Amino acid sequence: MSTTVSFARRGLSVVAVLAVIVGFYELYHWVWASTGWTHPFIVDDTSMPHIWVILHALWQPAQVNQPALGTILFHKSLFTAKEAAVGFALGAVIGFALGIILAHSRLLQRGFLPYIVASQTIPILAIAPMVVVWVNPKLPAGLQGWGSVAVIAAYLTFFPVTINTLRGLQSADPGALDLMRTYAASRWTVLWKLRVPSSMPYVFAALRIAATASVVGAIIGELPSGLQSGLGGAILNFNQYYSIEPQELWATNIVAALLGITFFVAVVAAEKLVVRRAPENIA
Amino acid sequence: MSSYTITPGSVGRQAREWVPAIAVFVLAIAVWQGAIAAFHIQQFLLPKPTAIVSAFWDQRHTLWPAGWYTFKEALGGFALGSLGGIAAATLIGRFRALGNALMPIAIAANAIPIIAFAPIFNAWFDPLSPNSKMAIAGVLCFFPVMVNTLRGLTSVSPRQIELMRSYAASDLTIWRRVRFPTALPFIFTALKVASVLAMIGAVVGEYFGGSYDALGVLIRSKAQILDFQTAWAGILVASLLGIALYLAVALTERAVVRWAPENRPS
Amino acid sequence: MTGVNVVEIQSVTKTFPAGNVTALENIDLTLTTGEFVSLIGPSGCGKSTLLRVIGDLIEPSAGTVTVNGKPAKQARGDHDYGIVFQDSVLFDWRTVAKNIGLPLELLGWDRAKRKQRVDEMLELVELGSFGEHYPWQLSGGMQQRVSIARALAFEPALLLMDEPFGALDEMTRERLNLELLSIWQKLASTVVFVTHSISEAVFLSTRVVVMSPRPGRIAGVVDIDLPYPRTVETREEPRYFALVTEVRELLRKRGEHLLPEEEAALTE
Secondary structure, three states: OHHHHHHHHHHHHHHHHHHHHHHHHHHHHHHHHHHOOOOOOOOOOOOOOOHHHHHHHHHOEOOOOOOEHHHHHHHHHHHHHHHHHHHHHHHHHHHHHHHHHHHOOHHHHHHHHHHHHHHOOOOHHHHHHHHHHHHHHHOOHHHOOHHHHHHHHHHHHHHHHHHHHHHHHOOOOHHHHHHHHHOOOOHHHHHHHHHHHHHHHHHHHHHHHHHHHHHHHHHHHHHHHOOOOOHHHHHHHHHHOOOOOHHHHHHHHHHHHHHHHHHHHHHHHHHHHHOOOOOOOOO | OOOOOOOOOOHHHHHHHOHHHHHHHHHHHHHHHHHHHHHOOOOOOOOOHHHHHHHHHHOHHHHHHHHHHHHHHHHHHHHHHHHHHHHHHHHHHHOHHHHHHHHHHHHHHHOOOHHHHHHHHHHHOOOOOHHHHHHHHHHHHHHHHHHHHHHHHOOOOHHHHHHHHHOOOOHHHHHHHHHHHHHHHHHHHHHHHHHHHHHHHHHHHHHOOOOOOOHHHHHHHHHHOOOHHHHHHHHHHHHHHHHHHHHHHHHHHHHHOOOOHHHOOO | OOOOEEEEEEEEEEEEOHHHEEEEEEEEEEEEOOOEEEEEOOOOOOHHHHHHHHOOOOOOOEEEEEEOOEEHHHHHHOOOEEEEOOOOOOOOOOOHHHHHHHHHHHOOOOHHHHHHHHHHHHHHOOOHHHOOOOHHHOOHHHHHHHHHHHHHOOOOOEEEEEOOOOOOOHHHHHHHHHHHHHHHHHHOOEEEEEEOOHHHHHHHOOEEEEEEOOOOEEEEEEEOOOOOOOOHHHHHOHHHHHHHHHHHHHHHHOHHHOOHHHHHHHOO
C-alpha cells in the first residue's frame, strides 16, 4: 500500500521535474529570442528548437519511405545498449578482478596504479579508430563491428570499478579482520567472507558511474568505426544536417540521455536488491 | 572516476615508492617494442614506441602549439565548470528546499552521456572558435564538482554547527569558517576528476569540427591519412597535458588541504 | 559569591513533534553564581535537551529561560556562556591555538590580545607547548582540554558541559575531573554539567539534579556538602559514599521507568 503511494509520488516528482526543465528551456528561448540577446550564443529555432518540434520529429519519418524517427532511434538505442551492456559487463568483471589482484600487494599497486590512473587521461575518441582497426579482425563474425565498440566501452567502465574495489576491500573493519584471524581463516576465506562483502557499497558506487561511462564509451566508439546502426552513428549523421533539421539531432541526443539514465537506474535497482543493509546514498 | 592520491613522505622514501612504477614502464615498453618486432605487427596497427617518440620529437613544432591551443580550451572549461559547480552547490546548500527539488535533476544530468551533446555546443558557438570546446569541457566539469561540493557542504557535523550557534555566528560566518573548509577535501576530489574530463571534453569537442590549430583535429586528420605514428604522438601530448593538469590540482590540494588524513605527515 | 541568579528556568516544557516525544515537562531550576550543578539521569531523560535549552540551541515549547537576567536568546548573542560537547568538536584545519582563538576571532579581538589570551588558556589547561600542534596530533584527553580552553577563552559567566568526559577512559576522566575543579575555582564561574556517571557528578558538584525519563522531569536534587578543594582522597570518604548512595537511590526510586539496560548503565 505505502509502496504504491511512494511509487506514485516518485512518478509525479519525475513529471514535475521534467515540466520544470521544459519550462526553463522554453522560457530561456523566449527571453533570449524576444530580447535579441546574443550572449553566450544566438537563440533561434535552429540553435534551440522548440520542445514540441523535437517531439513532433519523433513521429515523422526522417527520410521518405522510412519508419518514424522515433522507431528508428529506438532500434538504434537497442543496438547501442547492447554494446554498452557488454562493455559494462566486461569492464566490471575486469575492473573487479584487477581491484582484487591489486589489493593483495602494495608492490603491484605501486607498479600499476599510476598507469591505471593515467589510462583515463587518454582521449578515448582519439584512440578509438586504432582500437577498431586492431580489435575487429580478431573478433568472430557475430561480434564484428559492435564487439570492438564494446571493448571501448569496457575501457571507460573498468577504471572506477578498479579504484573503488581496491578502496572497498581495504575498508574492512580491522576488528573483524582480527576476528577472522582468531578463526585461523585463510586469505581466501577472509577475502570472500569479509573483504568482498564490505567492499560492496564501494563497488556499487563505482558501477553507478560505470553505467553512464559505458554508454558514453559505446556512443564514442561508434563515431570513428563507421557503424551506422547505433546512436553514435545517428549523432554523426544528423550533425551534418543540423542547420536544416536541428530537431533530429536534438531528438537523438534526448534518446541518448534516456539511455544513460536507464543504465543508471538499472544499476541503482540492482544495488537495492544486493546491498539491502547499506544506507541509501545515491549521487 | 575516483581519485588516486600519492602517499606523502620523505624524498628518499618517495623515490623508492616510484621504483615499481618505473620498472613496469620500462618492462612494458620493452615488451611492446619486442612484440612488434617478433610478431611483425604492421606499423599502422600499432607503431613502435621508438617510432612514436621520434614522431613526437620531429613534429614537436606542430604538436605542442596544437596541444597548448586545446589545453587553453580545457583550462577555460575547467575554470568555468568548477567555479559554476561550487557556486551552484553553495546556493543549493543554502536553500534546503531548492536542493531537494534540484537534486533529482543533478543526478539525472550526471547519468547523461554529455559528450553526445558536443555537436550541439558546436552549433551554438562557432565550431571553429575555442568557446564551443570550453563550453563542453565546462559542462563536463560542472556536475561532478557540484555534486561533490554539495556533499561536502552538508557533511558538517551537527555539533560543529551547534558550537558556532553558541557563538551567535551568522550563516555567512558558519559557511566561511566551517562549511567551506569541511567541503574542501570533497571539492578537490572532484577537481581532480574534472581536470581529466576537461582535457577529454576539449579533444572530443574538436572531433566534431574545430580549428586546424587544435590537437583533436590534428589527431583525427593524421589517423585518417593513416599516419598513426603522429596520431599516437598527438595522443601522448593530450595525455601528458591531462596528467599535468591533474598533478597541478593534486599538488595544490596537498598545499591547501594539509589537514586531510591522507596528507598528514606521519 | 552568592545570591545572583545566573540561570533561571521556569516551568519549561519541550515536546518534539516527530514521534510526539515529551523531552522535558514542567522543569523549574535556578542556579546562582559559582554553583557547579550536575544533571544526571538515564538516556532519554532530557538532560542534554535541558542544557541546550539553557544555551538557546533548542527553543522550549513552553516556559521561560533567563541567563544573567536576560532571555536565553539575548544571552547567546552576548556570548554569556561557553559550551563543551562529548566529542571535542575541534576544527581539523586549525592549530590548537587557533581553535582556542576561534571565539575570540568571532568577537573581533585583535591579534595581540588574542595571542595573549590563548597563551593564558594553554597554560590553564597545561598544554603550553602544544599551541602549534594540530588536533589530530593530540590524545583524546588533550583534545578535550583544548575544547575546555576554547569554551573558557572569552571568560563567559556560565560554562555548559554535555558529557564532556564521557568518551574518555576512567583514569583520564578522573584526572580531568580534578583539573576542571581547579579551573572552576580559579575562575569562579558557574557550571552546568551533564553526565551519566554518579561518582563523577557527586565528586564535582555543589548540587546534583537527578532526572527521570518519559517525560523528562526532575526526580530530586541532592546537595553535595563535601568540602572543597576536593582531592583523590575525597573519593574515599564515608560522606562521599553516602552521597553516591543517595543519588543512586533517587535514580532507583524512579526505576519503574527504566529499561533494564538503562538501569545497568547507572550502577557503576
